[in-house]
Amino acid sequence: MSRESYSRKNDERVRESVAAIIATAFNDPRLRLVTVTSVRVNADRSVAEVYVSAAPEEYSDALAGLESAKGRIRSMLGKNLGWRHSPELRFQIDETVDLGERIAEVLSNIPPTLASGADDVDGADGAGDTSADSHEDAE
Numbered sequence: 001m002s003r004e005s006y007s008r009k010n011d012e013r014v015r016e017s018v019a020a021i022i023a024t025a026f027n028d029p030r031l032r033l034v035t036v037t038s039v040r041v042n043a044d045r046s047v048a049e050v051y052v053s054a055a056p057e058e059y060s061d062a063l064a065g066l067e068s069a070k071g072r073i074r075s076m077l078g079k080n081l082g083w084r085h086s087p088e089l090r091f092q093i094d095e096t097v098d099l100g101e102r103i104a105e106v107l108s109n110i111p112p113t114l115a116s117g118a119d120d121v122d123g124a125d126g127a128g129d130t131s132a133d134s135h136e137d138a139e
Helices: 003-025 056-081 096-108 112-121 132-138
Strands: 035-041 047-053 088-093
Touching: 003 035, 003 047, 003 056, 047 056, 056 088
Parallel strands: 047 088
Antiparallel strands: 035 047
16 A cells, blocks of 8 residues: 555544544534544644634634644544544644635626627637538538
8 A cells, every 4th residue: 555545544534533523522612513624644643734614704713612622632533543642633724615615706707798708719709610511612
């Protein structure tokens, strides 16, 4: 098994475990809508960067809730994984979901004049037509 696939498997195991712990072991309202999007565990498994998503207006509350629960999450994670040492958890907001939503919003607000202009570039006005009709004239 290559080092890269081993690392990815560790990342996924930690992600699944942390997500399950947050979802089931805590009643903290700050953690209610937190989603673990990805995890990166370093090579010696001493540190795990945990990327989470939440509503943008709840970023600071979510991080505060995760920081207060960090010790318990780490302890439960160690038991779930069966590793000799539990990795130090470093929580970070994953803003890629928000960025994707902003891009989709911008794209949906493109004026129709710009959207139809893209068709002209592709030859929709017939100037660059190479269909069968234009070949009939050549015969």
